[in-house]
Amino acid sequence: MTNTAAQTDGWTGDWAGDPGELVYGLDLSRFADADGDGLGDLAGATEHLDYVASLGVTWIWLLPFYPSARRDNGYDVDDHLAVDERFGDLDALRTFLDRAHERGMRVLIDAVLHHTSDRHAWFRAAVEAPDSAAGRFFIWSEDDSVEPGDHPMFPGEDDAVWAYEPRAGRYYHHQFYAFQPDLNATDPDVFEEIVRVLSFWLDVGVDGFRIDAALLIVQGKGRPDTDVDDGSFFDHLRARLREVKQDVALIAEADESPELMAALVERGRFEAVIDFTLNNSLILALTRGRAQPLVDALRRLDDTIPPDARLNFVHNADELDLQQLSDEERKEAFEHFAPDPSMLIYGRGIRRGWAPMMQPHERVRMTLSLLYALPGVPLLLAGQELGVGDDLSIEGRGAARTTMQWDDSRWGGFTSAEESPLTLPAQVDGPYGFRDVNVRAQEDDPGSLLALVRTISQVRRAKGAAAGGWTVEDVGAPSVLALRRDGLLTLHNLSDQAVELDLDLGDDAEAALAERWDGRTLGAYGFAWVSV
Structure with a gap:
């Protein structure tokens, strides 16, 4: 297996300096079980780091692994300073970090600072x-x-x-569930505990943090004197953490407008924000089969948040949250992508997984390519590179949280246990189940989704397709998003109709990667990466 991740002796502090930058979200509990207890663990994840590196991953994001009753997938933290013994221990984490670093990958961990569990x-x-x-x-x-x-x-x-x-x-x-009481960020002792927690993990060897619910930490809690100046809070936090590790990376998760999020990347407070604005606009653009919502969102973002400070995704770990769309826009998206009420959640989200929601298969492949082409840094969650499914018989947010599908053996090679409580029923019997959709089946198939992920990663790095510097091109087709950077042009047809493009590519133009593209016509859900 070829390791295409950037080979480095250590991170130099340039968050988006690699043109092949890719963040890979990994839920330890669902990735690989080494000890056969039915729950994934650090040892299992460590065994599969060559696979992760082969995707071109430069940053691994570890979802919560702290002691927890896991009533909210580990975000109900019982102890911020320990590893849940079901996943391993600190030595197992250090081994994971060392092996990731040897392969040129940096590691972010989830920092859940907005709340604790009620057992903390x-x-x-x-x-x-x-x-x-x-x-x-x-x-x-x-x-x-x-x-x-x-x-x-x-x-x-x-x-x-x-x-x-x-x-x-x-x-x-409690902004979230009742078993997750909110911390009081106005209290100086709380701030000192936050610094102590993050410093501890930096000493263990992590490279940075995804700060969960970043703006909610400092926003008021419905009573006087419970809000904090976010700039001062995060300036202070950044300064204190740099005393421990100068090049610590901070990524903010907050589903807010670009104007509110912009303050988080000012003065280097955070390296990047997870970009819900572009995600919501992407879903609207796909709903309409028109690029304009994406074009408008990119212009708005470029005025507020630099591309190299934006982390892009098509589908996050739980529901697809569309709260930044207007009521009418959201209704459009629901009618297109979630026509059955069972597919909806919270009045603002869709419970379906990426691959089932984006059918036909040609659109799944196009959206995967588009994720890599958008200005910013792409984010994949484990399994999305295979086109894993969902299970709407599962209540609530967990419908799209699948265990990793390694092969077609029992439980998809995720565990050797007799029972696998985290493997969803649809993974056994459904069309996206592990018997048909798995790493082993796709490894040697040049037409697989996994092969496409690896190819795009190689093309991005070879062509220097970094996060910033892209401009929107008018190619005479409303359904096509065309982006140019230096000598590279990317084309993505968001509609189910073939279109002829108004392009003068010159005699030396060459498609480094293309599907349903003949040099002039872009087929339904076609895409191309063209050197010009």
């Missing part, structure tokens, strides 16, 4: 003495009245933002 030692201490220093770690109220704009993140599942704690005799604030 911080919360247990706060409950016993809410008026003490420990109590000030959280947000308390004598009543559960809700201020305007203070809304739950999961309407229909948990419709409150205040939960009563009988031992404390008060209500505590």
Whole structure:
């Protein structure tokens, strides 16, 4: 297996300096089980790092691996300073980090700083003495009245933002589930604990953090004096972390407008933000079969957030959240991509997986190519490079959280356990199940989705297709997004109709990668990477 990841002796601090930059999200619990207990672990992930590197991955993002009851896929953290023993221990993590670094890959870990679980030692201490220093770690109220704009993140599942704690005799604030009490970012002791937690993991050897719910950490919690100046907070955090590791990478996750997110990348506070704006515009563009929503979003983003500070995705780990679209736009997208009510969630999202939602297969391949072509850094979640499916019989957000499909053996090679509780029923019997969709089947198939991922990665690096410097071209076809950078032109037809393009490519033009493209006509869902 060829390792196409950038071979480096260490990260130099240039977040998007590699033209082949690729972030790969990896949920340890669902990736590979080495000890046969039915749950993925660090040892299993370490065994498969050659595969990860073969995709051209430069950054691995590890989803939460902390001790947790995993009521919210590990985001209900019981202890920020430990590895869940089901995944391994600190030595297993250090081994994973060392092996990733040897292959030229850096590692981000999820930093869940907005809240804890209700089993966390911080919360247990706060409950016993809410008026003490420990109590000030959280947000308390004598009543559960809700201020305007203070809304739950999961309407229909948990419709409150205040939960009563009988031992404390008060209500505590929770933006997410009731078992996830919000931390009080205004408290200086909380800030010091955040610094201590992140410093600990830097000392272990991680290269940076994906800061979960970044803006929610500092936003008000429905009571006076609970909001923090985000610029000052993150300036201070960055400065303190640089005392531990000068080139620490910080990535912000926040589903907000570019104008609100822009402050996060000012003055180097964060290397990048995860770009929900472009994602929502991409879904609208595909709904309409027209490039204009993407063109408009790119212009808006270019005015606020530099391309090398944008992390792009087609589908994230849970639902596809379309809250940045207008009500009418969202309705359009729902009718196109999620016509059955069972496919919807929270009134703003789609529960389907990328491959099932984007059918036909030609559109799946085109959207994969488009992700790599968009200005910014692409993000894949493990399994998306294979075209894994979903399971709408699973309630809530977990419908698209599949275990990795390595081969066609029992449980897809994910585990040797008798039972695999995390493997979804549709992975066994469905059209995207592991018997048909798996790494082994696609390894030697030049027409597979996996082969396309590897080819695009090689083309991007060979052609110097870095995150920034792209301009939109008018090629006389409203359905086509055309982007040019130096001597490279990318073309993506978002519609199911072939179109003839108004192009003068010159005699030396050569397609480094193309599907349904003859040099003038771009077929339905066709795409091309052309040297000009």
